[in-house]
Every structure is written in C-alpha cells, then in structure tokens.
Amino acid sequence: MHIYDFIGIGFGPANLSVAVALLEKDMLNDHSKIMFIESKPDFVWHGGMLIPEAEMQISFFKDLVTLRNPTSPFTFINYLAENGRLETFANLKNFFPRRVEYNDYLQWAAKKFENYVKYATKVIKIEPVLIEGSDVVDYLALHLQNVTTKEAEIIYAKDISLAAGISKVIPEYMSANPDIKISHSEDFLYSLETDFTDKHAKYKFVVVGSGQSAAEITMHLADEYPNAKVDLYFRTYALKPADETEFVNEIFDSDTVETFLTYDDDFREDIIENHRNTNYSVVDPKLISILYERLYYQKLIGTEQVQLHQFHELKGIDSDSKQAIFKELTDNKTVNMEFDGLFLATGYEIIATDIVKNFEEYLVYDTEDRLVLDTDYRVKTINANFKPKIFIQGASEHSHGMSETLLSLLAYRSGKIVTRLSESD
Ligand SMILES: Cc1cc2nc3c(=O)[nH]c(=O)nc-3n(C[C@H](O)[C@H](O)[C@H](O)COP(=O)(O)OP(=O)(O)OC[C@H]3O[C@@H](n4cnc5c(N)ncnc54)[C@H](O)[C@@H]3O)c2cc1C
Structure with a gap:
C-alpha cells in the first residue's frame, strides 16, 4: 500500500503557498510523496466575483511568498516581469492590483505545480489508521470522490494540511x-x-x-x-x-500572530470585536x-x-x-x-473542521469546542499516540488573529508549516 508523506486538502492560495514553500525547501521533487486535492476542476480564486473593476483589499507584497522570501521566483513582481508588465505596473503607482490580475498571478503559480494536484476531487472523510494491535495512529486514510464521475477512492497520508477556505x-x-x-x-x-x-x-x-x-x-x-x-x-x-489605516493594519503582521497567541481567549475576542471593521x-x-x-x-x-x-x-x-x-x-x-x-452578499462561513471529527478523541479542543493549534498551525494532540501532523489553515482567527482567513500571512504561515513538516516530530 502506498502512503504519501504529505497531502494538502484544498488548493486555494493557502495550500498553493505551501507548495511554493515545499519547493523552496527542496521537498517537492517526487510525485509519489506529495499531493494536493482540489474539488474545483481547475485553479480559480473566487471566480464568481472576478468583477473586472474589483481591486484587491491587500497589497501585492502580501503575495504567496514575498514576505518570507522576496527573492523567490514566485513573487508577484516576478510574475509581472515574466509577463512583460513590470514597468507599466510600476507606472500605475498602485499597491492594490485588480482581483482579475491577482487571480491570473495565482493561476500562473498554480500551473507550475499541476503535476502535484488532483483537481475535480473532493476529500469527503478522513480516518485514522492504527498500527496493528496498538492504539497508535500511524497515518491517515483520505476518502476521495471524483466530483464529476462520483467515483470513490482511498489514499493514505502521513501528514496533511487542511485549507478548505470558506463557504x-x-x-x-x-x-x-x-x-x-x-x-x-x-x-x-x-x-x-x-x-x-x-x-x-x-x-x-x-x-x-x-x-x-x-x-x-x-x-x-x-x-x-x-x-x-x-x-x-x-x-x-x-x-x-473598512479601516485600512496604518496602525490598525499592523493587526495583519506576522509579529501580531506571535503576540496574539500569548493572550487569553477573552482578550483576543475583544481585539477581534474592536477591529471587525478591518474586514x-x-x-x-x-x-x-x-x-x-x-x-x-x-x-x-x-x-x-x-x-x-x-x-x-x-x-x-x-x-x-x-x-x-x-x-x-x-x-x-x-x-x-x-x-x-x-x-x-450575505457572507461566508469558515468550512467546518468536521472532516477531522473521526479522530477527535486524539485531538485537543478548547472550551468552545474549537481545535487548538500551536504556533506552527499544527493541531495539538492529546498524547504522542497520534503520529500524523495535521495543519489547519484559515480556521483559527480566534487564536491566531484576524489575518487567519485572509491572504496577509500566506508566506509566513506556509513557511511555518513547511519548517515543522520537515522536522522529525
Ligand atoms: C470575493 C472575495 C474577495 C476576497 N478578497 C480578498 C483580498 O483582497 N484580500 C484578502 O486578504 N482576502 C480576500 N478574501 C478572503 C479569502 O478567504 C482569501 O482571499 C483566500 O481565498 C483564502 O485562501 P484559502 O486557500 O484559505 O481558501 P480558498 O480560496 O477558499 O480555497 C480553498 C479551496 O479548497 C477547496 N476545497 C474545500 N473543501 C474541499 C474538500 N473537502 N476537498 C477538496 N477541496 C476542497 C475549495 O474548492 C477551494 O478551492 C476574499 C474573499 C472573497 C470571497
């Protein structure tokens, strides 16, 4: 039986950024070890809202990688250069490209990982697989369904990153x-x-x-x-x-995540409530x-x-x-x-983390029944009997701060995840 080292669930900007970070660390060189599963037939970023005149709500500096590694070939600036628009873009004097252009940038990046993504496929269930005769969870079984043919398949992974976005x-x-x-x-x-x-x-x-x-x-x-x-x-x-002022905007900085995690729940809730008007x-x-x-x-x-x-x-x-x-x-x-x-235009909710419900007895939940993630976005486990690393992106605003559901910290978060992934435990 084949077991992947790592599977990313959802291939939106979050896991695309993880793919970039994996490549950077030379961890993406074998198709049999790493895969991403995406339910859409192709990469598209909020396609139904790609209104031609709509602009990004975030600076292009906060792309897939720049804030972690400005010299990466996956920066928005390199995308502009490769597409012959770097000088003209500079003439615009604008930090906020149109969403259509940002989508094109993401598609340009996603294309480079095509061989690692299984599109039109949904992960419908994840189950723990135990070492025979023990209660140690060794790896995970992912139940997939082809979105068009409805054909089912099971694949196995040691570690996963769930980045299912919003619905x-x-x-x-x-x-x-x-x-x-x-x-x-x-x-x-x-x-x-x-x-x-x-x-x-x-x-x-x-x-x-x-x-x-x-x-x-x-x-x-x-x-x-x-x-x-x-x-x-x-x-x-x-x-x-929207409050886009300079001091408030620091709420989306990476340092803020680190400090936010040190506050207690009530204090964090107050900060989020006070600054809901950023988003x-x-x-x-x-x-x-x-x-x-x-x-x-x-x-x-x-x-x-x-x-x-x-x-x-x-x-x-x-x-x-x-x-x-x-x-x-x-x-x-x-x-x-x-x-x-x-x-x-009645908004979105974060896709539930129910997909990991089948092994909730191994995972740490807070008093509000939310999964507890550490600084590296890894779900905390009750004890060492649960070996797989589960990373969750976009679902921990309450603990990691207001950038969590946004693009602000893609580069920072994916760097953290991949570094942790590369470590032996
Ligand atoms: C119209 C719009 C504009 C926005 N503009 C901005 C902006 O300017 N700046 C900003 O910071 N944020 C913006 N956002 C917030 C948005 O959440 C982020 O931009 C970004 O999409 C988050 O990336 P993600 O990969 O976490 O989630 P998503 O982009 O939602 O990607 C998740 C992917 O997972 C797939 N998926 C879900 N469940 C499964 C499953 N079970 N199996 C397989 N695949 C699955 C989905 O099909 C999807 O492609 C905007 C949101 C919207 C709706």
Whole structure:
C-alpha cells in the first residue's frame, strides 16, 4: 500500500503557498510523496466575483511568498516581469492590483505545480489508521470522490494540511425553485452569464448586504445593465468604510500572530470585536465614494437607476410573485420588492473542521469546542499516540488573529508549516 508523506486538502492560495514553500525547501521533487486535492476542476480564486473593476483589499507584497522570501521566483513582481508588465505596473503607482490580475498571478503559480494536484476531487472523510494491535495512529486514510464521475477512492497520508477556505452563507428560507433567480455573491458572474444575458434589458435587480461584495455587485450591475433597476438593501444606517489605516493594519503582521497567541481567549475576542471593521461588513472607502457620486449624478440627470435602502432585513421570498420580503427595521412593516435577479452578499462561513471529527478523541479542543493549534498551525494532540501532523489553515482567527482567513500571512504561515513538516516530530 502506498502512503504519501504529505497531502494538502484544498488548493486555494493557502495550500498553493505551501507548495511554493515545499519547493523552496527542496521537498517537492517526487510525485509519489506529495499531493494536493482540489474539488474545483481547475485553479480559480473566487471566480464568481472576478468583477473586472474589483481591486484587491491587500497589497501585492502580501503575495504567496514575498514576505518570507522576496527573492523567490514566485513573487508577484516576478510574475509581472515574466509577463512583460513590470514597468507599466510600476507606472500605475498602485499597491492594490485588480482581483482579475491577482487571480491570473495565482493561476500562473498554480500551473507550475499541476503535476502535484488532483483537481475535480473532493476529500469527503478522513480516518485514522492504527498500527496493528496498538492504539497508535500511524497515518491517515483520505476518502476521495471524483466530483464529476462520483467515483470513490482511498489514499493514505502521513501528514496533511487542511485549507478548505470558506463557504457561502445562504439564509435558510431561500427557495431552491430554479425559476427564481437567486444567487449568492460567490456565484454572481456565473449567474449573469447564464440568467441575464441581455445587457439592454430592463431587469429588476435586488442586492442584499452591506459589505464589499454587495457594493461591488451593485456598481457592476449599474454599469453593465444601463436600463436595469438596481436596489441595494441592508440592515444598517449606511455602508461603513473598512479601516485600512496604518496602525490598525499592523493587526495583519506576522509579529501580531506571535503576540496574539500569548493572550487569553477573552482578550483576543475583544481585539477581534474592536477591529471587525478591518474586514467584516465594510466597504473599501474608495468604492463608497464612487457609489455616492453615482447616486449624486443620478439626481443631476433625474434618474433612479440605483437605490440604497437602509434599515431593511430580508425575511423571505414569495416564490409565486417573485418578490423579496423585507422587514423595515424602523417600524417593523413588511416591504415586498419584485425582482428578476436577487443577489445575496450575505457572507461566508469558515468550512467546518468536521472532516477531522473521526479522530477527535486524539485531538485537543478548547472550551468552545474549537481545535487548538500551536504556533506552527499544527493541531495539538492529546498524547504522542497520534503520529500524523495535521495543519489547519484559515480556521483559527480566534487564536491566531484576524489575518487567519485572509491572504496577509500566506508566506509566513506556509513557511511555518513547511519548517515543522520537515522536522522529525
Ligand atoms: C470575493 C472575495 C474577495 C476576497 N478578497 C480578498 C483580498 O483582497 N484580500 C484578502 O486578504 N482576502 C480576500 N478574501 C478572503 C479569502 O478567504 C482569501 O482571499 C483566500 O481565498 C483564502 O485562501 P484559502 O486557500 O484559505 O481558501 P480558498 O480560496 O477558499 O480555497 C480553498 C479551496 O479548497 C477547496 N476545497 C474545500 N473543501 C474541499 C474538500 N473537502 N476537498 C477538496 N477541496 C476542497 C475549495 O474548492 C477551494 O478551492 C476574499 C474573499 C472573497 C470571497
């Protein structure tokens, strides 16, 4: 039976960065030892939200590798150079490339690891494999399923890195009626391609949410469908700006992870709560200004193509009349809004770590039933009877800090993981 040394589950930016770090340490030179499993058919970074005009929320310095090894061939700068755009990019005087370009950068990097990735394959279960006659877990069995053929397979690994990312949050009561066009922001552009092909039609679009995605979707619909009506609904008073100021931004630095880990749970929770406006339910201040100017211009020319509706909460859908039902929070009245397309920018949740539930008796959980990771992102085990190293990325904001679900520390985190992986224990 073949056992891989290491398998990465999910091949998004996090495990792609691990692949870069493995190559750097000369640990990626044998296909029979290392593999990554990715459920998508190809590498793409939030493809449904690759709105052409959308920009990164993070500096290109925080790419797959620069902050750990600026001389790596996998830097964003080297990508620009290889693609003949280094000088022109410099002329832009911009640290925040468009998301489309960052995706192209990631795809450029991912292509170099093609032989190590099994695409269109999902890991559905992981089980411990014991040394015969003992209670020592020696390695892990990963149950795979081909996403298209549904064919099942089991492969084995000594160590793993789980980087499964985020999954969309859709309100429970949303109907699955295919005649009603409702999609989560994650599928936004795919939905336009299939359901709203006439750019001149007088569609009625309703967008729900108050974060970056909601604002981007609203602007994109207004630009691409000049005859459509676009109504953005949200619960709060106004769209709030993301805090991108210099001192606060240090919360995403690698040093902060080290200190964050020394605080107790309550103190960490307070810091996260105080600085939620760096990332959650906030909009890039530049985009807020663009949107505000658009509404002003509408006043000037006497149109109402885009409208913002504060203090509204989505409560349900009337499938027969194709109406979204909102509660107006000021007076609890119900407001119905007819739509051709409804876009839910209602956020994401971290993909659960349930995939490792089959051996939870070996792993350390905190009082909130969350896995405890050490400074190297390795899951702590109850005793030495559990030999595999399990690394988890993107799921420990509560302990490692606000950078955990973002791109900020890809280079730092992957460096930590690969160094630990290279060590004998
Ligand atoms: C629209 C959008 C824009 C964003 N922009 C920014 C930004 O500008 N800056 C920033 O710092 N962050 C941004 N983020 C946050 C985002 O989480 C990170 O950018 C990044 O995607 C995290 O990388 P990841 O590899 O951890 O997760 P993901 O990118 O989510 O990748 C995880 C991968 O794992 C795969 N997978 C999941 N489960 C399985 C399984 N069981 N088997 C096999 N494969 C599996 C998924 O298909 C996916 O490809 C943005 C998020 C969104 C939604």
